[in-house]
Amino acid sequence: MTTHTIKVKVNGVEYVREVEPRLLLSDFLRHDLGLTGTHVGCEHGICGACTILFDGEPMRSCLIFAVQANGHEVTTVEALGTPEKMHPLQEAFQEKHALQCGYCTPGFLMTLKPFLETHPNPTDEEIREAIDGNLCRCTGYEHIIEAVKLAAQKMATRS
Ligand code: FES
Numbered sequence: 001m002t003t004h005t006i007k008v009k010v011n012g013v014e015y016v017r018e019v020e021p022r023l024l025l026s027d028f029l030r031h032d033l034g035l036t037g038t039h040v041g042c043e044h045g046i047c048g049a050c051t052i053l054f055d056g057e058p059m060r061s062c063l064i065f066a067v068q069a070n071g072h073e074v075t076t077v078e079a080l081g082t083p084e085k086m087h088p089l090q091e092a093f094q095e096k097h098a099l100q101c102g103y104c105t106p107g108f109l110m111t112l113k114p115f116l117e118t119h120p121n122p123t124d125e126e127i128r129e130a131i132d133g134n135l136c137r138c139t140g141y142e143h144i145i146e147a148v149k150l151a152a153q154k155m156a157t158r159s
């Protein structure tokens with residue numbers, strides 16, 4: 001099969017790779033670059049587990065072909081924080097028990113990062129709306145909403 005050369009910046013690092021035209025961005029990130037923090041659930045754009053930032057906007061990486069990322073900038077959950085220096089969202093998810101199996105968590109985090117940047121003091125309603133495209137089978141969402149509010153407080157005191 002014909003391959004295409006793509007140049008894409010992922011988490012600040014520029015990669016040049018040969019990819020097949022039908023390779024999904026989610027598979028490119030996980031299999032070609034080894035960034036397995038991006039999870040794949042439905043592969044149909046329904047669950048939100050594969051959410052990444054594409055030029056700063058949250059997008060489902062299972063709905064994008066790797067070739068479409070040519071010339072663009074992608075940010076995955078690996079760039080959010082480290083165990084030693086977590087992002088306020090990660091700290092808040094841990095403190096508020098906003099995850100159980102954790103499969104959905106990277107998608108929630110990457111959806112919520114830009115949301116909190118534009119909604120520093122969100123209402124419950126705004127949070128529910130922001131996460132309405134992310135599915136979680138474990139938590140019942142209430143702890144996630146509490147975590148988002150805590151993260152907003154943490155971000156306000158740190159800025
Ligand atoms: S794996 Fe992409 S939305 Fe479910």
Ligand code: FES
Binds near residue numbers: 098101137139
């Ligand atoms: S924590 Fe298990 S699916 Fe959300």
